[in-house]
Amino acid sequence: MWIVAAFITMICFGTNNMIFKWSTTNGLSKVHIQFIFYLIAFIITASYAFITGIHQMNIITVVLGVIIGILNANGNIQMSKAFEKGPASLTSPLVSVNTIIPILSAAIIFNEHITILQWVGIIIMLGSAVLIQYSPQSNGNNSIQYMPWLSRILLAIFSFGILGILMKTSSYLHIDSLNTLICMYGGGALYLCINSLFAKENWQKAEFKFGTIVGLLSIFGYSCYFFALNTGTASIVFPIVSLSCLVVVLGGCWLFKERLRSYQVIGVLSAVLGIILTKI
Known part of the structure; x- marks a missing residue:
C-alpha cells in the first residue's frame, strides 16, 4: 500500500506543478496561490483535528512542522526565481538533484538497508527525471545570469533536500502526521503572508480558486506522503515522488498540446524500469 501512496503523492504534486505552470503563463501570482492553498489547507486540517480530537501537540512537532512548511514554500519560490534568471531546461534537472539528500540520509542516518538492485533502480529514476525535463538550448543563448541563477538553484536544492x-x-519520531500537517500549513501560510506583503502584488479572483484546488490536492498528497514514509522505505519513496515530472510531461502533451520528444519517451520507460527494480 505504501507504494500506491507514494504514486498518489507523485500524481498530486505533479498536478499542482501543472497548475503552477498554467498560472505562471496566465499572469497569476505563484506566491498568492501558495498562500491561499496553505491557508485553506491549514483551516481544513485544524478543523478536522478539532472535530475528531487532536493528539498532544509538543514543541518538537510545532518546530518540525513549521520548518517543513517554510522550506516547501521557500523551495517553490526560489525555483520560480531561478526560472527568471536562466533556462528552465537546466534549472529543473538541477533542482531535482535535491532527492539525493533525503535518499542518502535514509541510508546513513536512519540505517535503511538498500540492495544493489534498488540502488540501480534509484539511480535510473533520478536519471529519468533529468532526461524527461531536459531540452537542448541554442549555444547562442547568453541570457543566463549565472551567479543569481546558481544561488537560487542551490537555495531550492537545500530547501527541498x-x-x-x-x-x-x-x-521516525512517530509524530502524528495530522499534527505535522497543521503546523506545516500554519507556518507556511505565515511565511507566505509576509512574502506577499513585501511583494505588493495585485490580487486576482482566479488566485483564490486555483489556490483552493492546490490546497485540497496538497492535503491529500502529503497525507499519502506521510503514510508512505511511516510504513515503507524512504529511500524508495523519495525517488518515486520525484517522478512527479512524469505527470507534468504527460499533462503538457494533453492540455498544452506539447509534443513528447523521443528522449522523453525513453525517460518515461526507464522510469518504469527503475520503479520495478526498487520493488525487487
Missing part, C-alpha cells in the same frame, strides 16, 4: 530529511525525521 532538508524538507525530505525532516519529513522522514517526523515519521
